[in-house]
Amino acid sequence: xxxxxxxxxxxxxxxxxxxxxxxxxxxxxxxFVSASQAQQKGQYIPGQQGLNAGIxxxxxxxxxxxxxxxxxxxxxxxxxxxxxxxGSYDIWAIENIFYYVPKFKFLGGKLGVMIAAPIxxxxxxxxxxxxxxxxxxxxxxxxxADTWVQPFTLGWSTxxxxxxxxxxxxxxxxxxxxxxxxxxxxxxxxxxxMNGTTIYLTKNKGTTANLFTNWETHGVKTTGFGSVLTPxxxxxxxxxxxQALPLKKDLSQLLQLGVIGYDQWQVSNNSGFIxxxxxANLVPHYSVHAIGFQTTYVLPARGINFFFKWxxxxxAIARPQGRTIAFGGSITFPKPEPPPAP
Numbered sequence: 001x002x003x004x005x006x007x008x009x010x011x012x013x014x015x016x017x018x019x020x021x022x023x024x025x026x027x028x029x030x031x032f033v034s035a036s037q038a039q040q041k042g043q044y045i046p047g048q049q050g051l052n053a054g055i056x057x058x059x060x061x062x063x064x065x066x067x068x069x070x071x072x073x074x075x076x077x078x079x080x081x082x083x084x085x086x087g088s089y090d091i092w093a094i095e096n097i098f099y100y101v102p103k104f105k106f107l108g109g110k111l112g113v114m115i116a117a118p119i120x121x122x123x124x125x126x127x128x129x130x131x132x133x134x135x136x137x138x139x140x141x142x143x144x145a146d147t148w149v150q151p152f153t154l155g156w157s158t159x160x161x162x163x164x165x166x167x168x169x170x171x172x173x174x175x176x177x178x179x180x181x182x183x184x185x186x187x188x189x190x191x192x193x194m195n196g197t198t199i200y201l202t203k204n205k206g207t208t209a210n211l212f213t214n215w216e217t218h219g220v221k222t223t224g225f226g227s228v229l230t231p232x233x234x235x236x237x238x239x240x241x242x243q244a245l246p247l248k249k250d251l252s253q254l255l256q257l258g259v260i261g262y263d264q265w266q267v268s269n270n271s272g273f274i275x276x277x278x279x280a281n282l283v284p285h286y287s288v289h290a291i292g293f294q295t296t297y298v299l300p301a302r303g304i305n306f307f308f309k310w311x312x313x314x315x316a317i318a319r320p321q322g323r324t325i326a327f328g329g330s331i332t333f334p335k336p337e338p339p340p341a342p
Contacts, residue, residue, distance in 0.1 A: 116147065
């Protein structure tokens with residue numbers, strides 16, 4: 001900020017002749033352009049929750065395979081207007097998620113652990129615009145991304161509510177070279193505190209309201225300019241309203257349909273420096289909002305489901321604006337026990 005004030009002061013006060021004024025003006029413009037294009041997103045990629053946000057897996061081992069596809073052909077500035085960048089930002093990530101939920105209760109609820117690894121991606125999930133000079137808006141290389149470890153999840157279930165709290169950390173296991181255009185990892189550690197809740201609006205639990213929240217904080221990373229910075233904290237909210245429809249009278253097959261969406265905000269300044277002369281706190285805070293739909297096919301007795309989610313971002317500030325698609329399925333071993341007879 002001091003650098004920006006010095007550039008502005010020298011230009012406004014006219015301390016030099018015309019050529020020096022021009023140099024000062026160029027300095028101001030470069031500073032603003034660099035700040036607006038040095039943004040990056042948080043480590044948590046929204047669009048992964050939606051319906052059933054508060055439901056923990058049944059006791060046993062659950063495997064989830066989720067493919068996440070994010071595509072954007074525009075980057076918005078701090079005013080929410082598209083900037084003249086070329087190329088596109090296309091991320092294709094495959095997540096392998098493993099849950100373990102023991103049969104015993106803890107504090108009256110289910111205790112679970114989870115790890116998402118390996119995550120294979122075709123680019124950096126955190127890159128938001130330009131992290132290196134003269135780059136187009138694009139993804140990076142291909143390889144193993146960062147690892148999500150969720151060592152603590154505690155959930156409770158009642159007749160009308162399923163809810164849980166959880167803590168996770170992100171280990172920077174993905175390839176990251178400061179300034180490279182083919183990064184897959186973020187280059188820093190992260191911490192996430194989460195809550196998921198599903199409220200059953202009808203007695204038969206067919207109609208649900210769902211809410212997921214995530215508070216993430218970040219560690220220190222090295223930039224392509226040799227400086228270090230800490231990305232600001234972020235908050236993500238994902239929500240959904242769903243209805244389950246029986247495909248068979250014995251309820252052995254269900255189809256769930258619903259409206260879903262997500263909202264994400266950066267809530268604290270970046271710290272450190274993007275370049276040796278550009279403070280990271282000059283970068284504007286990013287935010288994004290999306291709405292879409294989800295459909296899920298469920299085989300309750302077999303512990304199997306398949307899902308598809310599509311969400312269109314209708315507003316974004318200081319980050320890409322595009323759409324998110326997530327699809328995949330899950331299976332639980334052993335099969336869930338049937339509910340007790342009413």
